[in-house]
Amino acid sequence: MSEGIALTAYAIVAMESHDIRFPTSRELDGSDAMNPDPDYSAAYVVLRTDDGHEGHGFAFTIGRGNDVQTAAIDALRPYVLGRDAEDLGSLYKELVYDSQLRWLGPEKGVMHMAISAVVNALWDLKARREGKPLWLLLAEMSPERIVELIDFRYLSDALTPAQALEILRRNEDSKQERIAHLKEHGYPAYTTSPGWLGYDDEKLRRLCKEALEQGFTQIKLKVGADLADDVRRFRVAREVCGPAFPIAIDANQRWDVGSAIEWVGALKEFNPYWVEEPTSPDDVLGHATIARALAPIAVATGEHVQNRVIFKQLLQAGAISYLQLDAARVGGVNENLAILLLAARYNIPVCPHAGGVGLCELVQHLSMFDYVAVSASMEGRVIEYVDHLHEHFVDPVVIENGSYRAPLKPGFSAEMHRESIERYTHQ
Amino acid sequence: MSEGIALTAYAIVAMESHDIRFPTSRELDGSDAMNPDPDYSAAYVVLRTDDGHEGHGFAFTIGRGNDVQTAAIDALRPYVLGRDAEDLGSLYKELVYDSQLRWLGPEKGVMHMAISAVVNALWDLKARREGKPLWLLLAEMSPERIVELIDFRYLSDALTPAQALEILRRNEDSKQERIAHLKEHGYPAYTTSPGWLGYDDEKLRRLCKEALEQGFTQIKLKVGADLADDVRRFRVAREVCGPAFPIAIDANQRWDVGSAIEWVGALKEFNPYWVEEPTSPDDVLGHATIARALAPIAVATGEHVQNRVIFKQLLQAGAISYLQLDAARVGGVNENLAILLLAARYNIPVCPHAGGVGLCELVQHLSMFDYVAVSASMEGRVIEYVDHLHEHFVDPVVIENGSYRAPLKPGFSAEMHRESIERYTHQ
Numbered sequence: 001m002s003e004g005i006a007l008t009a010y011a012i013v014a015m016e017s018h019d020i021r022f023p024t025s026r027e028l029d030g031s032d033a034m035n036p037d038p039d040y041s042a043a044y045v046v047l048r049t050d051d052g053h054e055g056h057g058f059a060f061t062i063g064r065g066n067d068v069q070t071a072a073i074d075a076l077r078p079y080v081l082g083r084d085a086e087d088l089g090s091l092y093k094e095l096v097y098d099s100q101l102r103w104l105g106p107e108k109g110v111m112h113m114a115i116s117a118v119v120n121a122l123w124d125l126k127a128r129r130e131g132k133p134l135w136l137l138l139a140e141m142s143p144e145r146i147v148e149l150i151d152f153r154y155l156s157d158a159l160t161p162a163q164a165l166e167i168l169r170r171n172e173d174s175k176q177e178r179i180a181h182l183k184e185h186g187y188p189a190y191t192t193s194p195g196w197l198g199y200d201d202e203k204l205r206r207l208c209k210e211a212l213e214q215g216f217t218q219i220k221l222k223v224g225a226d227l228a229d230d231v232r233r234f235r236v237a238r239e240v241c242g243p244a245f246p247i248a249i250d251a252n253q254r255w256d257v258g259s260a261i262e263w264v265g266a267l268k269e270f271n272p273y274w275v276e277e278p279t280s281p282d283d284v285l286g287h288a289t290i291a292r293a294l295a296p297i298a299v300a301t302g303e304h305v306q307n308r309v310i311f312k313q314l315l316q317a318g319a320i321s322y323l324q325l326d327a328a329r330v331g332g333v334n335e336n337l338a339i340l341l342l343a344a345r346y347n348i349p350v351c352p353h354a355g356g357v358g359l360c361e362l363v364q365h366l367s368m369f370d371y372v373a374v375s376a377s378m379e380g381r382v383i384e385y386v387d388h389l390h391e392h393f394v395d396p397v398v399i400e401n402g403s404y405r406a407p408l409k410p411g412f413s414a415e416m417h418r419e420s421i422e423r424y425t426h427q
Numbered sequence: 428m429s430e431g432i433a434l435t436a437y438a439i440v441a442m443e444s445h446d447i448r449f450p451t452s453r454e455l456d457g458s459d460a461m462n463p464d465p466d467y468s469a470a471y472v473v474l475r476t477d478d479g480h481e482g483h484g485f486a487f488t489i490g491r492g493n494d495v496q497t498a499a500i501d502a503l504r505p506y507v508l509g510r511d512a513e514d515l516g517s518l519y520k521e522l523v524y525d526s527q528l529r530w531l532g533p534e535k536g537v538m539h540m541a542i543s544a545v546v547n548a549l550w551d552l553k554a555r556r557e558g559k560p561l562w563l564l565l566a567e568m569s570p571e572r573i574v575e576l577i578d579f580r581y582l583s584d585a586l587t588p589a590q591a592l593e594i595l596r597r598n599e600d601s602k603q604e605r606i607a608h609l610k611e612h613g614y615p616a617y618t619t620s621p622g623w624l625g626y627d628d629e630k631l632r633r634l635c636k637e638a639l640e641q642g643f644t645q646i647k648l649k650v651g652a653d654l655a656d657d658v659r660r661f662r663v664a665r666e667v668c669g670p671a672f673p674i675a676i677d678a679n680q681r682w683d684v685g686s687a688i689e690w691v692g693a694l695k696e697f698n699p700y701w702v703e704e705p706t707s708p709d710d711v712l713g714h715a716t717i718a719r720a721l722a723p724i725a726v727a728t729g730e731h732v733q734n735r736v737i738f739k740q741l742l743q744a745g746a747i748s749y750l751q752l753d754a755a756r757v758g759g760v761n762e763n764l765a766i767l768l769l770a771a772r773y774n775i776p777v778c779p780h781a782g783g784v785g786l787c788e789l790v791q792h793l794s795m796f797d798y799v800a801v802s803a804s805m806e807g808r809v810i811e812y813v814d815h816l817h818e819h820f821v822d823p824v825v826i827e828n829g830s831y832r833a834p835l836k837p838g839f840s841a842e843m844h845r846e847s848i849e850r851y852t853h854q
Binding site: 034035036037038039061062063064065067068069071072075098099100101102103104105106107108109110111112113153154155156157253256257258259279280281282283284285286289304306307309310312313316317 | 461462463464465466488489490491492494495496498499502525526527528529530531532533534535536537538539540580581582583584680683684685686706707708709710711712713716731733734736737739740743744
């Protein structure tokens with residue numbers, strides 16, 4: 001197991017950052033009720049060690065402000081340079097708890113996303129160095145090592161280290177079976193590609209059909225801009241997919257509590273599988289009210305949830321039936337370990353947010369680790385898939401029969417092609 | 428009333444920013460359980476109009492990262508230049524809802540604090556142009572105009588425009604009496620100056636004595652680093668101040684839910700007036716649990732509360748007995764209007780966070796507006812006062828008999844001396 005290998009300390013000697021922006025708004029890819037014209041972007045970081053290894057990471061943004069995000073990554077350079085790249089637990093905690101930087105959050109927004117980029121780059125580096133895909137590296141770690149990597153501050157009323165250990169030990173003996181299953185069958189995906197608001201009905205119909213043909217077992221439609229339009233689009237999707245096929249809807253925070261309940265109520269006849277981001281990602285109590293009013297329609301959220309403390313409360317309040325973690329918004333892999341364990345403690349399936357730039361590449365590792373070592377289940381679990389921008393990645397995701405194929409190359413699949421970085425660097 | 432004056436549109440033609448840092452860590456001023464060595468800083472903005480007026484605003488930080496905060500302010504420049512400086516409602520909403528920038532929050536952290544700085548500068552500008560201190564400018568606005576300035580999104584389950592109007596109209600007829608009262612007596616303050624963790628007992632004793640002599644009706648002690656130390660310091664403060672004098676304690680987010688309840692329980696004999704920031708500012712449910720367990724000891728929070736959505740929930744959950752708004756963390760004056768009205772709706776007194784750089788200068792205006800037009804009461808209400816860095820401001824706060832004297836100069840009291848800006852600009 002990885003922690004058994006006595007690696008010599010090796011130092012991070014260089015850290016470069018890039019402000020990369022793709023002009024996606026031209027095609028209305030990614031358009032939804034709150035984000036009409038995103039230019040998918042990455043504040044990208046590369047770490048280099050004195051023994052010649054690299055680690056890549058990024059924060060995902062949708063255009064303007066990517067320069068601020070890049071500046072926030074740059075502000076972490078003094079903390080990272082010269083550090084032992086094996087030091088994944090304490091360096092993460094130092095970045096989160098630097099008292100002066102912490103004032104800019106704490107643990108939220110631009111600074112926390114910068115920490116995410118750097119922490120994920122450290123994990124990419126470690127996985128490459130150990131010659132394993134990240135999911136497998138994590139899956140093979142001992143429960144004790146995983147627990148060491150987690151910051152339990154503010155969690156102890158919901159999850160203690162002892163409870164986390166108990167969850168991790170529960171299915172430890174059968175890990176190898178699930179690793180083998182993943183290598184053979186991959187992990188099921190759902191697709192958001194048909195559902196963007198900017199597409200006309202014909203394109204929606206065609207993309208729904210393609211999703212079925214490609215073997216996806218769920219799709220998602222963006223809603224919330226215009227109710228009549230949503231009714232029409234949902235009807236088209238139901239015509240193509242049939243009455244029982246899981247079709248989730250996503251409002252991207254468009255509504256207040258009352259209007260969420262009304263609007264989704266008006267779509268009830270189409271049997272939405274879940275309603276995603278019905279209101280502000282900060283509104284734990286609002287999500288709980290919506291969930292109670294709309295039951296049995298499920299509520300899902302997470303892509304804009306700032307940290308483990310909000311996730312903890314969403315779970316405590318019974319506000320969500322699906323937890324949609326994001327790989328690059330909270331504090332990177334370490335914080336997502338805590339979030340996976342919180343979800344397991346409350347028996348809530350994790351269905352990660354993906355799409356954007358490289359988020360599919362990252363989250364597949366987290367869901368696969370979850371399956372092997374935490375939840376030990378795929379029931380009710382799918383990873384979002386969006387067919388955007390994968391061509392810019394060195395180890396892009398591969399979808400087969402509606403599932404993510406388990407990545408086998410060493411690392412976190414985070415590396416972009418050098419030509420893409422150079423071509424799309426913002427001027 | 429201000430909205431009755433037909434001002435010609437005037438454009439913002441220049442926006443400058445400054446990264447200003449004071450080396451306060453040298454004296455341990457401002458040291459607490461989470462922030463041992465802050466260098467109080469401001470990401471500072473100056474707006475200029477084509478008719479020769481200026482508006483000043485800033486985000487307060489505690490040192491490192493102030494460059495990121497300044498970069499975030501710079502990112503708002505294209506939204507502000509060329510705009511009508513009278514356009515206080517819609518420009519605020521545009522900054523908050525720019526879809527691409529919003530991804531970096533939404534409404535939290537570095538980007539939201541940048542919006543705060545710019546929005547507050549716009550208000551400083553408007554108040555100067557109208558020749559009034561901000562509190563009076565706001566107090567003389569009609570209820571309808573105030574409601575127009577507020578973003579009610581995500582609030583309607585707790586506060587509607589109609590409910591806000593009703594609150595503002597309730598005591599409209601007696602506004603002039605309260606304006607006169609403020610001009611004569613000012614607004615009561617409490618002082619945190621004795622309570623920093625870095626001070627020895629003798630300094631604590633001396634500063635407590637001075638606080639009493641200066642007429643303050645409440646003090647606050649920092650706690651949470653070491654329980655034995657807190658017991659000793661609280662005993663010293665009680666010896667000086669007597670058994671009934673209000674002494675609040677402030678843990679600056681140090682604890683988990685369980686440890687907050689235990690630690691404050693161990694200080695019960697000293698009768699804490701409130702316990703401030705017992706845990707993560709994001710933990711609404713945690714604050715509610717702590718408040719129930721510690722009652723009748725009051726819970727207070729707010730200086731790190733990111734936006735009105737979290738404040739809404741703290742009020743809905745009965746999690747706080749005092750709401751401590753911050754002038755420069757949420758989206759500036761406009762969002763604080765919403766927060767004052769939310770507090771009034773739940774009958775929770777607002778006792779603003781101050782100190783830092785220029786926060787006393789700003790919040791006095793908000794509390795005075797609250798007194799004249801919203802709560803119409805000073806009962807249970809005090810403004811924090813810390814005796815730091817006021818000498819750098821052109822119109823510094825004046826404390827008389829333990830009260831803030833009502834500022835009468837036009838503006839938001841936000842302007843720093845040009846020499847201070849130049850001398851403390853970070854190199």
